[in-house]
Amino acid sequence: MSDLFARVPGAVIVGPGLEHLGNPLGEQRALADGSAVVPLEDRRVLAIPGEDRLTWLDSLASQSVATLRPGESTELLILDPNGRIEHAASVVDDGETAWLIADGGDADALLGWLLKMRFRLRVAPRDASGQYAVIGGTSAAVAGVGAASPFGLALIWRDPWPDVAIGGYGYAPAHPHPGEDRDWAEAIVERSTLEALADAAARGERKLAGLSAAEALRVASWRPRWANEVDERAIPHELDWMRTAVHLSKGCYRGQETVAKVHNLGHPPRRIVALQLDGSGSRLPVRGADVRLGEDVVGTVTSVALHFEEGPVALAVIKRSVPVEAELTVDGEDAPIAAAQEVIVPPDAGATANIPRMPRIGRRAPAR
Structure with a gap:
């Protein structure tokens, strides 16, 4: 439990961090209109430097990241051999390091698995949470908090949800979709920036929202999250996570066979x-x-x-x-x-369920 924001008037600290400041509904409004930001103390930051980082991640994960451009945002899933979700992470690369934002409850397991999968490749995954933290809000709001830029590019992850990414597939309609106007970004900041934010909020110079406000906006946008929607049976299709976290035509990765089979031949x-x-x-x-x-x-x-x-x-x-x-x-x-x-996700989710079948042609009667 963090007490960093306990000094802010009205702060209620629950579990991993600031839950709310006494007015959860007002904090939601402020978070949505960009007048407040939220310290996401329930997130962790993993750093993956090394020349092979993107092609290596591409070989392991459900999303295509081999050609990810500096500053471009995406997200990925790590699946088990049966296509079930084991880990999830938001990803932004700055040209030197791939930065992953993961739910706090998953970060250690995700890092442990990545370390086991290095083999002799030029990658060096590490937990960077001791140096960096995460702040969320609208794109404009988080751009003003002073994102870290260790290699000259501000580390801001912009949520692709609910747009259907290249290679993805959306089971829910793209329009209308309750998340289509959602503006959400997460800045990776130095720990000292987080402390300065707490001081400014305590003096009344900066408006904050709590984790409950961020969660309410997420739920209303139908946005899945590892910490909540994923259990030991979850596959991406069930959560409509195919739209942003899965590339259906990328190279081989663990669990790909199940992803393709359920999407093309069956139903989740x-x-x-x-x-x-x-x-x-x-x-x-x-x-x-x-x-x-x-x-x-x-x-x-x-x-x-x-x-x-x-x-x-x-x-x-x-x-x-x-x-x-x-x-x-x-x-x-x-x-x-x-x-x-x-x-x-409709009951008939699965690509072939939406493809009309051609009428069966009967056998021609023998000529007389």
Whole structure:
């Protein structure tokens, strides 16, 4: 737990960092309009210098990064041999080093795996979190916080979500999409910059938002995250993560066969949905709450938030077989909570499901 921002008036510190400053809904507005930034103390920074860094990452990950240009942003997934998601990271390269931003709970495991995969290549992955931290907000807001630039290029990762990247595939429509107007970026900053930000906020010279505000904006944009939406069974198709984190025509990588097979020949067994929750009660459901169709458990809540415009919202992963028009409920502390389903990944997700079949041509009758 960090107490760096405890000096800021109204600060509530929970878990990895600043949860809110007493006005979560107002902080969401300020974060969305660019008048506030959020210290993302639940993120870690990994640095990968070395001449082979991009081609090496390209051979390991779901995304094509071999030709990533300095300053260009993308994200990648590390999959197991069965195509299940093991790790996820945001990536920006400055021409000398590839910089990865990872969820705090995944960073050590991701780094450990990368170190095992070096072989004799010219790469040197390391944890850079002791020197660097992450600040989030709109592109303009984070550009003003003083991003680190160890090799002359400011380290700012701009979220590609929800645009469909080259080689990607979006199961949810590109338009309308609740995230299409979302402006989100994350700056890698020196630790001293983070301390200066805390001092300025304590003096009332800088407006901050907490982690709960950043999460609410993410949930409302249907944006998946490793720390929340990924479990031991998750594959990219289920979370609509094919649009930004997977390149369908790049070279071989671990788990590629499953990615291609599910996309071209089958359907993901589960699908992510957005839930509009009944707000008449005073409490939100917790992450991990069961989603039910009648009495049957059909899924799990992965993220939940009170959004400043939409009210109580959630993301959940449910069985593919659940009808899109089904009325669902979520287990609450005292009583079930009604949940209106918004389709993100449709039940027929999979490229061939959307390709009309040619009519079968009957065998010609023999000539008489």
